[in-house]
Amino acid sequence: MQKLSIIKIGGNIIEDETSLDAFLKLFSNLEGKKILVHGGGKRATSIASKLGIESKMVNGRRITDKETLEVITMVYGGLVNKNIVAKLQANNTNAIGLTGADINSIQSDKRPIKEIDFGFVGDVKKVNHTNIDKLIQADFTPVFCAITHDGNGQLLNTNADTITSTIAVEMSEIYDTSIYYCFELNGVLQDLNDKESVIKNINSATYKELLKDKIIIDGMIPKIDNCFDALKNGVQKVYIGNASMITKEKDNFTTITL
């Protein structure tokens, strides 16, 4: 099978133009078929605030009301996504910016109201790998923002990590697929106080040890559980680290395998 790399970048890269430009150059130099997924960063919050839209939080979690969804559609789907596409074109990557509504690529269900009404938030239901592959086969590079749709005309705010892993799982039916989760750290750390203490390899057996020894704790647990879910469902490898890991010139990042 042909190789496909799915790279997710977050706010730390998007919010700093120098970091973004440097990353997009690395991304453009990455050989083979590839997909980029980006979050939105704090830009949406600052624009919402300027527009007089309050960020509503319930139990520490953000609520996407109608006005907030409009800001997210503007910032993630417009400002961030289209600037990334234009910059990739300047790097000779034939990018195409997408939400899940475009070519019906990612359909989701509006999250059901239980204790909390999250508003216009979507949980991914179906990735259309046939349509996404038509773009890849045409030598276009898909750039996804963290927005999906419900198939009935409603856009929905959706977690970028989940979009990444769900696309990867679906694409793994036709490609040898790897995920690169780029974040601010060099990788999963042995010691949170030592940024160089990257755990180079995690597999199912060593993960159990790391959990038992309380080396992997808190928010990192669901992230890595999510990686193992992707691996169990067909993804070949998952990498976690600083954006520079995609060049693999250094080995200072975390590789997760089954």
Next chain:
Amino acid sequence: MQKLSIIKIGGNIIEDETSLDAFLKLFSNLEGKKILVHGGGKRATSIASKLGIESKMVNGRRITDKETLEVITMVYGGLVNKNIVAKLQANNTNAIGLTGADINSIQSDKRPIKEIDFGFVGDVKKVNHTNIDKLIQADFTPVFCAITHDGNGQLLNTNADTITSTIAVEMSEIYDTSIYYCFELNGVLQDLNDKESVIKNINSATYKELLKDKIIIDGMIPKIDNCFDALKNGVQKVYIGNASMITKEKDNFTTITL
């Protein structure tokens, strides 16, 4: 040659949700290959104003400074474009929203500074009909907003009518191409005070008469000149009228031919 319809809609449709929904239903029922081009309407002005960005006008013409371009990218490329795409998906049209940066579809030159510095405004240089056709051949329906790029990473605000005619001319190399310019009137009027006085057909000969008799005046002249340019460069037919003309159930619109 296969037929291709290129439909341009303006602010009067975009700004009113009922009109937009009705139009998108008509558009979805239109048979054959098709492309939608939309302007932005007044939404960008109102959001700019809320963000404290002044609309700068010189000699009655809008200047697109850096902040205004950001708003345009948010509103045209994000909010308007992606909501149209989601609504089209709900109508079973497999839409894909694009700026000229996506798949390098429309490259433009930043307008040179002469008496007026228009800022980040682009004059179309090159439409990549091969890339656009890859989408059409994949049974996707391109939806363009009025933004292009310079190939060096810069997005540029670009006239939607010009985008429409330039795409149409380029696509006419491989399709039997028609343009539908949808606006608030039923067509080009014989008498501006009588909205029903639509001139059904205009060709090069009758156009000269209409100009001589001062029936076509002012802003309508460059619009129709632009239509004749498209026709001289390969486009088969140009229609001007109310959005409902695309069904052709009534003949109350203007058809322009050479």
